Amino acid sequence: MDKTVADLATAVAGIEDGMTVMIGGFGGAGAPIELIHALIDRYRATGHPTDLTVVNNNAGNGHVGLAALIEAGMVKKLICSFPRSADPVVFTELYLAGRIELELVPQGTLAERIRAGGAGIPAFYTPTSYGTDLAKGKPVEEFDGRPYVRERWLKADAALVKAEAADSYGNLVYRAAARNFNPLMCMAAREAIVQVSRIVPPGGLDPEAIVTPGIFVQKVVAVADPHQEEDLNRANAAYPLEA
């Protein structure tokens, strides 16, 4: 039982045209930059995968990571809560040109829909968005005299996730607020693909402190010294990165 794979290319090999791919991170924190770049590499070499539906809190920043994935033309639709950033030019231009679809979801509803997808809950009610444009067309029901909006689960074919450390069973721990959506996306994806700074042997993680139990993880790849999106953008980097 060993979920580690040799390299980034192998890790993302199962992602195909038209798939729904969840990508962890909140802005740059917890963004699996190297996995995203490996997917772009494959697209540049083979023309695939394309027509992806991507689920992320944001829409990328600058010209690396998710922004680079969008810029490469691989993304058909984005499901997110906040497609703005310090430098959102890539998404903004495509969106205003009508060349990328957007499903805007309140952040807490996005998190809960993903968690529901992972937990086998096909629908749930939330007070969030009641009476707003984002509730249009959704069933509304009163409970205890208060109105709630019904929301559906969100699942994915694959998730690209960044964690701090894994054991070979795929048990994961994260780093600070880089946790964010990552544990939820592991739950909701058929194939959770995780980049970690280090892989430890079984027993190398405190069983009390594991955030994502290995049952939610399918592939783990080591990226010893991952890029931080914020640093890349402050350096005005664009993918492919200069050596």
Add this chain to the structure above:
Amino acid sequence: MDKTVADLATAVAGIEDGMTVMIGGFGGAGAPIELIHALIDRYRATGHPTDLTVVNNNAGNGHVGLAALIEAGMVKKLICSFPRSADPVVFTELYLAGRIELELVPQGTLAERIRAGGAGIPAFYTPTSYGTDLAKGKPVEEFDGRPYVRERWLKADAALVKAEAADSYGNLVYRAAARNFNPLMCMAAREAIVQVSRIVPPGGLDPEAIVTPGIFVQKVVAVADPHQEEDLNRANAAYPLEA
């Protein structure tokens, strides 16, 4: 900001007649024996609280802890998944005599209803119990061609919880499978009352390993060397315990 209280009597002082009280634990693991016994002490001294609705996975075992609470006549209704045990005589006799109500809930649905109560989700759909006696009277709806049962959140006035350690902010860590329902009940109760083996100063818990953030906790009391229900029952103990 210090949520610690001086003693067990103070910890349970806010629980009143007719309240809904969640009690953590799965069998004896994670059962807050000392908090339960403190509640029984108050009842023996004052005749209150009584007519309680208790939420627990089980119905107690032997004559200590939850079983002793039931035996004292303080419980009007039990919401649980599995009211059987090695020695369930207390609940069984009252139930068969029609002197205690039972709401039987599948274990995963019980957990999810409590989590929903804590997360502000008034209702959700689950495949569990569809087509069975336990789904009778509940709304059913199809999603993606599969039928699901709608379940409501579960909230409580108070929760009695056992954890391993707390800081003064009420951040909690647990011990092994004594975790079980405890973190969920902290979320779903207006007042989460927690007994811990040790209280550490702020910073004494690893922020990455905290299972229950302090926002879900209202009172913390130290019980340095708590009883384990299994040990008490193997010794045929009954509450009040012999000195």
Add this chain to the structure above:
Amino acid sequence: MDKLSNNQIAWRAAQDIADGAYVNLGIGFPEKVAQFQPAGREAIFHTENGILNFGEAPPPGQEDWDIINAGKKAVTIRPGTAFFHHADSFAMVRGGHLDVAILGAYEVAETGDLANWSTGPKGVPAVGGAMDLVHGAKRVAVITEHVTKDGKPKLVKRCSLPLTGVACVTRVYTSLAVIDIEGGRFVLREKLPTLSLEALQAVTGAELLVPGPVADLIVPEV
């Protein structure tokens, strides 16, 4: 009539668990399956009360009562164990993350309906995690005696006892046979070599389809 022992039924069920599979074993009889995992194949066991990748029972006297399984029996941790709360645990169950759940049964219907939680209205009802486990696992299998102590079929056309779940069981390992449930019908896959199809049908409460070869159900003494 020749029949398999409980250990032998458990052994047979264990042979179908793939390397790396996540497995939940119902409390009681199904717990035996863990003992017979084939060499070289690692199963990772899940217990509803919040442990993944637990190990076997500790020696008597060395129990830690905070490390128990769903049947409240003491187990042990291993390198790679993870703890989690009940909502996460049932997210694993309901969310389809388990590869196999192996459960006991009072009755299994040809429709895949399972009755294993209640023998009727008397006594104290108790369901535990049974109704959750029948949903979500990629494969829900049952291990059971082929007939009741009174000799009545446990594999039936429609369950007479309160249901645990509808159309959830896909394979049944009995003391006499291995039977799949496909399209709402029992499909015979293996039977004891000493047993005729007619004799097996006679103790089965619904028609056994035989669309393909029936293998001999041969199990070592265990």
Add this chain to the structure above:
Amino acid sequence: MDKLSNNQIAWRAAQDIADGAYVNLGIGFPEKVAQFQPAGREAIFHTENGILNFGEAPPPGQEDWDIINAGKKAVTIRPGTAFFHHADSFAMVRGGHLDVAILGAYEVAETGDLANWSTGPKGVPAVGGAMDLVHGAKRVAVITEHVTKDGKPKLVKRCSLPLTGVACVTRVYTSLAVIDIEGGRFVLREKLPTLSLEALQAVTGAELLVPGPVADLIVPEV
């Protein structure tokens, strides 16, 4: 017309935060409130992206970009900080566990409706956590200029911009006044002492009720 500075509005809002309160500050202007927490009263700040009890911004150059707030600005941890994932974070929000959420506004209606996420159909829409934060916190307060840059009322009878939430705001701290929302009406509690009620009403888009005494809104230079 005299008016409070943004810092002064934030200062006034901070005075109503009780010792031990759990507080979420919206991104941008509301973040200022943290600077003015009264001495001797500890507020515990929550950020949607998974930190409870974070501290102030680190010195420039010492940022850890894994320790950020919802506005993606670097913050710091303190003794007692906890990290958690987004579903747990919004369980805190939606589940009613926050004592106060303090948000910015484009418009607030006398009904308590809030519009603070969209200025209309052009550009890229972005909502973030705004629609979640208006539900669940025990008290949802708004801090805002009393009028727009063009001098139009931001406190209105009905919002003209897309709503963030319905009947959610209970108190508004503006550059001119402190106004509660009760029973679907604006109730004046405090106003700048130099400002007449008539002058305040003239820049307010719905009737101000004055059922009790109106205190002077006096704020230090901060």
